[in-house]
Amino acid sequence: MEKKQWNENWEVGQIVATDYATARVFAGYGIDFCCHGEVALEKACEQAGVSVAEVLKALDALEPNKEVAGGFAAWPLDLLIDYVLKIHHRYIRRQGPVTLALLEKVEAVHGEAHPELHELHVLFVESLQELEMHLQKEENVLFPYLLELFDASEQGRYIEQMHCGTVANPIRVMRMEHEGEGNRYHRIAELTNGFTAPADGCNSYRLLMQELEDFVRHLYEHIHLENNLIFPMAVELEEKWVR
Missing domain, CATH: 1.10.3910 (SP0561-like)
Incomplete structure (x- = not known):
């Protein structure tokens, strides 16, 4: 390159x-x-x-x-979507509950000395709940249509407009939800001093910080792929192949 x-x-x-x-x-x-x-x-x-x-x-x-x-x-649009589904959606559903269980363990031991863990717990639970709804919207509404749109472009044929009116409508919702998660994890980074365990933190505390940082890194790649690649590609294809 x-x-x-x-x-x-x-x-x-x-x-x-x-x-x-x-x-x-x-x-x-x-x-x-x-x-x-x-x-x-x-x-x-x-x-x-x-x-x-x-x-x-x-x-x-x-x-x-x-x-x-x-x-x-x-990468073509269908490969990007497949990557997001098989890497990022699976990661959130697999790793989210594991990280939450570790957070609850650390909170039970260190919550009194580090009350910020209580807010961290609330924020992470909210995130997992919101993300699950977000993933379902992508899997059941947006991505199936984008894959149909991509197939149409490959075959050189037109398709009907999305039932939402235009792909810009669900994309707008997805972007808003992405921004909400970005703001949430910005607050989590503040609470954890940049995902750094305190001096009195045990091995589980240090592991928790590492797991949270990894979770955020995956999430930011997920958001980047959609906001900066998948969504612009979708809008461009819609302009060409939707009647």
Whole structure:
């Protein structure tokens, strides 16, 4: 993959869509590349309180992603949807309850000394409940139509408009829910001091912080793939292949 020359006018979501390795840089500087991926790098750096020159230097120091030419941006719509379903939806349903059980164990032992664990518990339970409803909307409403739309484009035929009127309507809802989760996990990061166990935290406490950080990392990739790749592709295909 040819190395890109980034500048402050690139949208952060566009940068990550082009080379997902850049997500590590943005995460390190606290720059939101998924829920607000449409923001230009200069503005995103200003909002995060970091130097755009420093971030550009870190981006330029990255080696280009050699795993897949073009990264996720080179994948067709059906493959991206399949990846989200089989990697991210399964991960949330498998790992969410495991992390919650660990959180409840840590809260029972350390909750008195660290009352922030109680708010953390409430937030994580809310997240799992909201995410399950979100996944069901994708699986039962949005993704089946997007796959039908993709198949139509491959076969060069038109299809009828979605029962919601346009794909922009459910996409708008999905984006709003993504932003809600982003805000929730921003608060979780604050409560946990950036997913860092306190000095008196036991091994389970440290494991919990690692599990939560991994959960957020997966969630942000999930949101990035949808907001910055799947949804724009869907809108473009609808313009071409829906009567």
